[in-house]
Amino acid sequence: MRSVLAWFTVRGASFLTAGIVGLIAALILGSDAMISVGAMLICLPLFSALTARRARYQLRCARTIVPSRVAPGQPAKVTVRLENVSRISTGLLLVEETIPYSLGARPRYVVNGIERGGSREVSYQLRSDVRGKFSVGPMRIRIADVFGLVELTANFASQNTFTVTPKVVPLTSASVKGSWSSDGDGRTRMTAAAGDDDVIPRAYRNGDELRRVHWRSTARYGELMVRREEQRWQDRAVLILDSRRSAHTGSGPSSSFEFAVSAAASIGVHLARQGLDGHLLTDGGPLAGSTMFEDVLLDALSVVNLSRNHDFARMNAALTTIEGGLLVLIAGRLSTDQAKEIAASRREGRQGIALLLATSTWAGQPDKGGDRQPAANMTEGASGLHAAQSASPQAEANGAAARNRAPTETAAAEAVLRAAGWRVTTVDATTPLAVAWQHLPRVGSYAAFGGTLPDLGVVKR
DSSP: OHHHHTTBOHHHHHHHHHHHHHHHHHHHHTOHHHHHHHHHHHHHHHHHHHHHHHHOOOEEEEEEEESSEEOTTOOEEEEEEEEEOSSSOOOEEEEEEOOOGGGOSOOEEEEOOOOTTOEEEEEEEEOOSSOEEEEEOOEEEEEEOTTSOBEEEEEOOOOEEEEEOOOOOOOOOOOOTTTTOSSHHHHHHHHHHHOGGGOOOEEOOTTOOGGGBOHHHHHHHTSOEEOSGGGGGGGEEEEEEOOBGGGOOOOGGGSHHHHHHHHHHHHHHHHHHTTOEEEEEETTEEEEOSTTHHHHHHHHHTTOOOBOOOSOHHHHHHHTTOOOSEEEEEESSOOHHHHHHHHTTOOTTOEEEEEEEOGGGGTTOOOTTSOOOOGGGGGOOHHHHHHHHHHHHHHHHHHHHHHHHHHHHTHHHHHHHHHTTOEEEEEOTTSOHHHHHHTSOOGGGTGGGTTOOOOOOOOOO
């Protein structure tokens, strides 16, 4: 009974109520005219419900999102096409899209009747300031009769995925082609620059070039050995993202973790566009493989969250099975033991660079997504205004003190990683990622240093 009453709008329910009351009053008063009016008021919504129920409209829904993957703050256009494949024309359609509340209010449209074989299109924009994957749909349609007495609801099953990636910052460096390439002259130059100490030999196979025979290894093992075939791992990079909750501070888009995610996305996209494949690891293990690295990386980073891990055991276990010539670490707060644990994961012949975040400088950063104050706070008296003015210099002083602590905060971890052959730079909350990247050695210049990298200093603004 409740489901039947749900068909009626407020107007339809009012008609039914008035008709029932009119019939009761007519029976009490014995008025034939009131009986006719009451019967008409009852029959009209019932007839509308029967007609709408028997209509059996057949609609088809197709949704497109262009582009389906955007950066935070960028809009995407959603177009929904409704097609009437039934034999009769539809009545008035009330269209409502189902979207997460974080993307805003649900779009609603009124569509006039669609003729047989006809179609209508509605469009709207989506925009999000936070990364994530969002399900758009299903579409909900309410079919109303011409009198507005009855509404029937139908849901389509189709859904689309809308992805908001982390912010990607353009990074500049020399091209890696010709330095990290494993084919042709580029590989020969890399081999010559690295020298014999970095050779990883393997047994000779039919078809191998004789110029790649490594005679020292051949004499040692007593069989023909070939050098640099395994040099293909020099075309690979491994991104390590520290997602431990205890290693980051701040909240919302202004937290150190969001900066680390943006840094991982920016560096990964930069390396992929320079021709390197890669893997993404976190303290919880691998997240993305090397196939279509840029797309897979952005999809994985759009949904990565803080973890409850306290060490890098899973990451180290996964790292032993992944080949990679370049290790890029983006880490939050590191203890000396944790730095030693990461430092030991770099095998001989691998290059390792690290961005260490001075997380204390993010502690006082306001949440850009929720820094609006209630209107009541704007009506405070002069004492509140003076208090806010006096608090501002204190906040600036705290921020300056935090930036001054940045070098000492990561000094122990820096020393451990540097001693293990890593090239390290420290980044605070005021340092743009592009500036920090410029202080790192350019990926395309590894060969020029004969397999070594120049020392890096602390990046401070």
